[in-house]
Structure formats: C-alpha cells, structure tokens
Amino acid sequence: MRYADGLRIPTRLFEAAAWHYPIKVTCACGRSAVFDPHALWYLFERKGWDPTFAKAQGRFYCSECWRTKFRKLAPVKFETCREEPTVRLPMPDEREWKRAINRFRG
Ligand SMILES: [Zn+2]
Numbered sequence: 001m002r003y004a005d006g007l008r009i010p011t012r013l014f015e016a017a018a019w020h021y022p023i024k025v026t027c028a029c030g031r032s033a034v035f036d037p038h039a040l041w042y043l044f045e046r047k048g049w050d051p052t053f054a055k056a057q058g059r060f061y062c063s064e065c066w067r068t069k070f071r072k073l074a075p076v077k078f079e080t081c082r083e084e085p086t087v088r089l090p091m092p093d094e095r096e097w098k099r100a101i102n103r104f105r106g
Helices: 013-018 037-047 055-061 062-071 094-105
Strands: 002-004 007-009 023-026 032-035 079-080
Touching: 007 079, 013 079, 013 094, 032 055, 037 094, 055 079
Parallel strands: none
Antiparallel strands: 002 007, 023 032, 023 079
C-alpha cells in the first residue's frame, strides 16, 4: 500500500479486494478490461503468482492484439478503478476469503 494525496492506494491484489476496488488493465491499443479484485486475488492465490501490481501486470496480455498482430503485449496500465467488472472469473469461496482476511489482519 502507498499513499497519494492522503488516499491509500492498493499495491497488492489482496488490498484491492479488501477495499473493493476493481482492477482495470489497459493495453497500448486502447482496449481495457475490468476485473473483480476478489476473483483476481483468487486466481493469483491458486496459481501461486506474485500479487503485487508491478508483477501482476506482466501476467496479462491483450487478447485482441494477440488475435490481430500475434503479439502478446503486456498492458501499459494496471490500476484500481470504480468501474463495473467486464470479465468474469471464478470467485473465491467464502471460507477461503475469510481465512485470507484473518491472515491480513494478523
Ligand atoms: Zn491491445
């Protein structure tokens, strides 16, 4: 987590989920996708991937650029937003999420 103008900015998927900020991933071509942060956290948890935004960004590529230019382009932006998710991924089950919350609170 970091602060900007007194606002807390999540830097890990778990923080985004705990604070209910959807994640927006934007390609250089201008296309973007919005993910539910709980679903993304769950995906990274299951895969054992690094959940910091800086590392998570490299896990994504634009499907449209892949389809049209055969290039896997990493997104230019990976940020929290206030938009409705546009991509559906499996959500964590309640118990798993509660366990994570408890871990976070320590
Ligand atoms: Zn693209």
